[in-house]
Amino acid sequence: MNPLNRKTVSASTYTEKIVQFGEGNFLRAFVDWMVHEMNKKADFDAGVVVVQPIEKGLVKILNDQDGLYTLYLNGIKNGEPISEHQIIDCIQRGINPYENYQGYLDLAKSPDVRFVVSNTTEAGIAYNSEDKLSDVPALGFPAKLTALLHKRFEVFEGATDKGLIILPCELIDQNGINLKKIVLQYAEDWGLGEEFMTWVNANNIFCNTLVDRIVSGYPGDKIDSITAELGYKDNLVVEGEQFHLWVIQGPGSVKEELPLQSCGLNVVFTDDIEAYRTRKVRILNGAHTSLVSVGYLYGIDKVRESLEDEVVGAFLKEVIFDEICPTLDFPPQELEQFAQDILDRFRNPYLEHELMSISLNSVPKFKARVLPSILEYVKRKKALPKRLLFSLASLIVFYRGERKNEPIKLRDDQKVLDFFTKKWSQVAMGNPRQIKELTCEVLSQQYFWGMDLTSINGVQEFVSEYVQEIVINGMKNTLIKFETE
Secondary structure, three states: OOEOOOOOOOOOOOOEEEEEEOOOHHHHHOHHHHHHHHHHHHOOOOEEEEEOOOOOOOHHHHHHOOOOEEEEEEEEEOOEEEEEEEEEOOEEEEEOOOOOHHHHHHHHHOOOOOEEEEOOOOOOOOOOOOOOOOOOOOOOHHHHHHHHHHHHHHHOOOOHHHOOEEEEOOOOOOHHHHHHHHHHHHHHHOOOOHHHHHHHHHHOEEOEEEEEOOEEEOOHHHHHHHHHHHOOEOOOOEEEEOOOEEEEEOOHHHHHHOOOHHHOOOEEEEOOHHHHHHHHHHHHHHHHHHHHHHHHHHOOOEHHHHHHOHHHHHHHHHHHHHHHHHHOOOOHHHHHHHHHHHHHHHOOOOOOOEHHHHOOOHHHHHHHHOHHHHHHHHHHHOOOOHHHHHHHHHHHHHOOOEEOOEEOOOOOOHHHHHHHHHHHHOOOOOOHHHHHHHHHHHHOOHHHHOOOHHHOOOHHHHHHHHHHHHHHHOHHHHHHHHHHO
């Protein structure tokens, strides 16, 4: 079986315009795929040079394959399940700065380089006072980037047209703004001068971004069948879902330079990225969190199975369309399309998403992902969002730690777990007074919710009623009754 490289398959060569910090699965299934699409559909002619951000990584394997790899996209497309694959050829080479630091700095000398993308984990955009300009290389990504920008500033003598467009993909709020702050902090600490700092500020564009695609990574459990299907050996096969979304906050010039939308890619250029972040957190993450305790106590283990169940599926759809979407300021048609895309992702037959894998830290997740929808619904509608509150009642019962006489492996802050263990141990099952007291104590825990939820008129009575119903009659009977009322 031939290995995948440019000798065994036909692949294009492109001008090196993009420096990419990170060679992992996500960037290759997301940004590099988009670059590949722009090269094929818009003559973008953009090659990627991958920089390995940590000492141990995949650059050697990437170079052994001449930057080539196979991407499988699996999921619902145009309403139908589909799996498709292609060879991505935009990566031209990789550099390990721990072995070839000069080669890394030489990237700053290329007049063709215009973009920087990164995904160095959420911890990657961080300041480290021990990083120095003299390090070969500095440990942190922002320090490495500062050294590269400074070298470019020196090589081109501060030319205003040699700044870079920087698109960090790390999943933190205001990733571009935070990265820029750290770069400027290093510039000050290292004594790089006011002229350099002014050049960074005026001639480099740091975009805030929001990325969204589930990338399951290397399919090790089925690589033998994949290799037989492909007819070549690829050590960097990567799998991802069909859905993708990239929201970019930056000046209009970024949109003009990146022909993403003209290639039919789901990319949004905006002045307000927070609205899109809120939409994602409320609908995608909020639906997940609302579902976990309801679906699991009902007897379901996977997200896809929840959508396929008539009762749980109906409950989840009503949560999304009737109680979460009305709290968001987007055109109704746009919200409906986004929500439908989310449901398609949930029912993806190629991904098996366990409910218990989502259950980690469910109490703080509920506070961040679901409670804002509850509060906004009450504010706008002057009524209670009963399904979201039903999920809160389910969450309280979930933290009893038992499903059909089998223990639930709860994972949360120890203080949260100790609280529920103590309170549930004091409740005699079926005792309405004790259940009501427990519910009141949970709802009033400002440590959990950042507020006393009993202060919202009607919440304590509603949630207490359904905690009792679920405990006495079980989730399945209670949810069926709730859905038919």
